Amino acid sequence: MKSEVMKSVYKTIYRAALIMLLLAGSSLSAQNPTTTGTINATLNNRNGIALVFDTDPAGAALGATGTSAVTLNFGTISAFGPLSAGITRPAVTAASFTVRTVFDVKVTQGGLNSTSYRLLANLAAVAPNGFSYNVDAVTLNTNQQTIQNRAIYGNDIPHNLDLVVSTAAPGAGGPAVGTPLTATINFTATAN
């Protein structure tokens, strides 16, 4: 009697299991396999400030204009002779003459709250005998000096570059004549 009851129980369990397997099988066959993953993305949005030189329409053409490392060729300069395009001679006195060109500085920034910048400049090396370099009437030396205090970002801002040359003869305080001379001016823009 007991075995009959057990048989009935086993049969019922077997049928239930069969039904569950059938149901599960139909469900599995209806769905594609899936999997999941996550990417933990991080962007470090840094702030920065960049300075480039642009050729000014009224000035001499800059080599590599639009970059932060440009060249400016004054050509052959003299107190009375002809000058290259874009070079002017605003002053000639008994002691010196001045040749000038104008160039543009454009400073851009990102990620800063700053609305203006300070422009500084210095000579990379001491000026040769008989020369002085001025940017906007500031006489340069090897220490950084302020050229402009509150310049606005994103604009081409023209600056005068003046070379004041002694009229003295070579060996008497004047510059070397007929020899190519070079100088480098470092510019720094600091966010206000």
Place this chain on the structure above:
Amino acid sequence: MKISYISGLRSTCLVLCLWMFAVPAIAQTGSAQLSINLTVQSSIGLVFNNNPSVGSQGFCPLGNAGSNASSLDLGSASYNGGDSLTCILFSQQGNFYVVDSAFDVLVTKSNSSSANYQLSAQISSVPPANVQWTLNQKLLSTAFVALQNANNYGQPVTETLEVRVRNDVPAQILQETITFLATAN
């Protein structure tokens, strides 16, 4: 034990806050370089100036004085009638009449060890017959004529322009462009 832990935490925070305020904010900067090339050349310059006696007889004013492209009006003159300008020194010399006016030439040098310069002049065209143009008594022609050989830089040199016209020269405009040439010695 708990009070001591909280107290330590507070001290640490305080130190950190003080450190944050003590360290100055580093300003953002951008830098760039401008490289310059040039060659200096010796040069000399020449300008025409009015003589200090300008306006008095023999010293007419220059047009565009102080430059290297000036003009000089010698007025209207005739053998018998003299000159229309009072600043002209007029005279009759035989069959010729002569008009004189003086001005200054200033030559300066730059970046040169030259000690002095030579000054020459030429007229632009051959004058009509019996008309002579002179500078400091040197007869001018269409070729350069030396006026002085060793003038000092930076010191004005007075040059007297003279036009000699014979009394049979037909009435006409007498005009020349006189080119001055300073050459460093």
